[in-house]
Amino acid sequence: MSVFNFFPEGWRNDEIENTKGILQGIVTNCDEHCNLYVELSNGKRGIIPRTEVEAINIDENGVPKINLCEGKVHKYVQFKLKEKNGDKLIFSRKDAQNEVLNCVKHDLKEGECVRGIVKNITPYGAFIDIGGGIVGLAYIEDLSVARIKSPYERLKIGQNVKIVVKSINRETGKINLSYKDTLGTWEENAHKFSAGMNVKGIVRETEKNKNGIFIEITPNLVGMAEYKDGLEYGKQVDIHIKKIDYDKKKVKVVLL
Numbered sequence: 001m002s003v004f005n006f007f008p009e010g011w012r013n014d015e016i017e018n019t020k021g022i023l024q025g026i027v028t029n030c031d032e033h034c035n036l037y038v039e040l041s042n043g044k045r046g047i048i049p050r051t052e053v054e055a056i057n058i059d060e061n062g063v064p065k066i067n068l069c070e071g072k073v074h075k076y077v078q079f080k081l082k083e084k085n086g087d088k089l090i091f092s093r094k095d096a097q098n099e100v101l102n103c104v105k106h107d108l109k110e111g112e113c114v115r116g117i118v119k120n121i122t123p124y125g126a127f128i129d130i131g132g133g134i135v136g137l138a139y140i141e142d143l144s145v146a147r148i149k150s151p152y153e154r155l156k157i158g159q160n161v162k163i164v165v166k167s168i169n170r171e172t173g174k175i176n177l178s179y180k181d182t183l184g185t186w187e188e189n190a191h192k193f194s195a196g197m198n199v200k201g202i203v204r205e206t207e208k209n210k211n212g213i214f215i216e217i218t219p220n221l222v223g224m225a226e227y228k229d230g231l232e233y234g235k236q237v238d239i240h241i242k243k244i245d246y247d248k249k250k251v252k253v254v255l256l
Contacts, residue, residue, distance in 0.1 A: 004103055004104075004107060004108045004112065004114060004131070006022070006099075006100050006103065006130070006131030006132055006134075007022075007078075007115060007131060007132075008115060008116055008117040008128075008129035008130060008131055008132075008133075009024065009075070009076050009077055009078050009117070009129055009132065009133050010075075010076040010117050010129075010158075011024070011115065011117065011160075013041045021080055021081070022078050022079070022080060022096050022099070022132065023040060023078065023079055023080065023081070023091070024040070024041075024076055024077070024078045024079075025038035025039050025040040025041070025046075025076070025077065025079070025091075026038065026039055026074065026075065026076050026077075027072045027073050027074065027075055027076075027077055028045075028073070028074075029073065030069050030070050030072065030073050033050060034050040034053070034063075034064070034066055034069035034070070035047055035048065035049050035050050036048040036050075036053060036069060036072055036073075036077070036093075038077065038079070038091065044089065045089070046088075046089030046090060046091045047088075047089070047090055047091065048077070048079055048090075048091045048092065048093055049090065050063050050064065050069060051063055051094075052079075052082060052090075052091065052092035052093060052094045052095070053068070053069055053072070053093050053094065054068065054093065054094060054097070055093075055094040055097035055098045055101060056097065056101075056134075056173075077093055077133065078093065078096045078132045078133065079091035079092055079093040079095070079096050080092050080095040080096045080099070082095065093132075093133065096132045096133075097132050097133055097134055099132070100130075100131040100132040100134045101134060101173045103131075104134065104168060104173050104175065105168075105170050105171075105173055106170075108165060108168060108175075109165065110165050110166065110167055110168060111164065111165065112164070112165045113162055113163070113164050113165075113182065114130050114131070114162075114163060114164075114165060115130065115131075115160070115161075115162065115163075116128040116129060116130050116136075116160070116161045116162070116163040116177070117129050117158065117159070117160055117161070118155050118156065118157050118158060118159045118161060119135060119157065120157065121151045121152055121155065121156075121157055122151070123140075123150065123151075124139060124140055124151075125137050125138050125139040125140050125142070125143075125151055126138045126143065126151045126154075126155050126179070128161065128163055128177055130163065130175065130177075134173070134175075135175075136163070136165070136174075136175030136176060136177040137175070137176060137177060138151075138163065138176070138177040138178060138179050139176070142166060142176075142177065142178040142179060142180055142181075143155065143179045143180055143219075144179070144180045144183065144219035144220060145180055145183075145186070145219065145220040145221065145222060146202075146204050146214070146216035146218075146219055146220070146221075146222050147204050147205065147214065147222075148204070149233065149234075153234070154179065154219065155179065161179065161182075162182045163177045163178070163179055163182065164177065164178045164179075164181035164182055165177060165178075166178040166181075180219070180220055183218070183219050183220040184218075184220055185220075186220065186221065186249050187246065189217075189218045189220050189221035190221060190244055190246065190249075190251065192218070193217065193221075193241055193244065193251075194241070194244070195241055195242060195243055195244055196240075196241065197240075197241045198238065198239070198240050198241075198256065199217065199238075199239060199241065200236055200237070200238060200239070201215040201216055201217050201223065201236070201237050201238075201239040201253065202215065202216040202234060202235070202236055202237070203215060203216075203231050203232060203233055203234065203235045203237055204216045204222065204233070204234075205233070206231050206232065206233050208227040209227075211224060212224045212225050212226050212227055213225055213226075213227050213228075213231065215237065215239055215253055215255075217239075217241075217251065217253070221251065222251070223239065223241065223251035223252065223253035224250065224251065224252055224253065225239065225252075225253045225254060225255050226254075226255070228255050237255055237256075238255075238256040239253040239254060239255055239256060240253060240254040240256055241253055242254050
């Protein structure tokens with residue numbers, strides 16, 4: 001059983017608040033000193049001092065940049081109770097992040113499947129929160145077997161995903177992730193089809209070459225078809241599955 005039992009920021013409150021004393025609330029305001037004011041689902045309110053906002057993205061004084069703090073307004077964040085003085089609650093997001101980071105560096109295993117929420121997408125990959133605002137990167141080539149030009153063809157910001165830990169730098173806590181490893185093996189995808197079937201596919205290559213062009217049948221299964229003029233990248237096409245070769249892990253298809 002996995003010891004990595006954390007949730008990304010924005011996950012369901014009822015699941016998060018039963019785990020490791022980590023709470024979640026929404027940031028209602030950021031004051032001129034970059035302190036964050038948060039409200040929990042039960043209506044209780046508290047403050048996250050600027051020095052307690054971040055464990056990673058901090059400057060030489062140990063505090064996060066102003067724009068990072070301001071960017072948290074109206075978003076969910078996770079934290080631990082730092083101090084309680086009567087009705088005054090002081091929280092620490094940094095403590096929650098350090099707890100997640102400690103588990104990443106010492107206990108999280110490569111190949112493990114974890115929860116995630118997509119936080120940002122760039123041309124080269126997707127940044128995914130796997131717990132407490134600790135983010136890993138899934139490079140574009142790790143989003144599917146079928147070649148894509150943009151991560152947006154597989155994921156969208158705010159999407160809940162299952163994601164596989166591909167590699168971990170135990171010193172820095174840097175995490176590389178794989179989405180395609182959750183989409184099934186070649187054999188699992190191929191067994192959904194059989195020779196003689198007519199199905200839909202997506203054009204993933206338009207350049208003419210000696211082998212043909214790639215047609216996506218599923219994100220983790222591609223077929224090879226003969227080149228045909230007028231094909232557009234990303235266009236859905238009708239194809240006929242001519243042959244599935246399990247030994248060579250190849251699928252031959254014909255454009256209809």
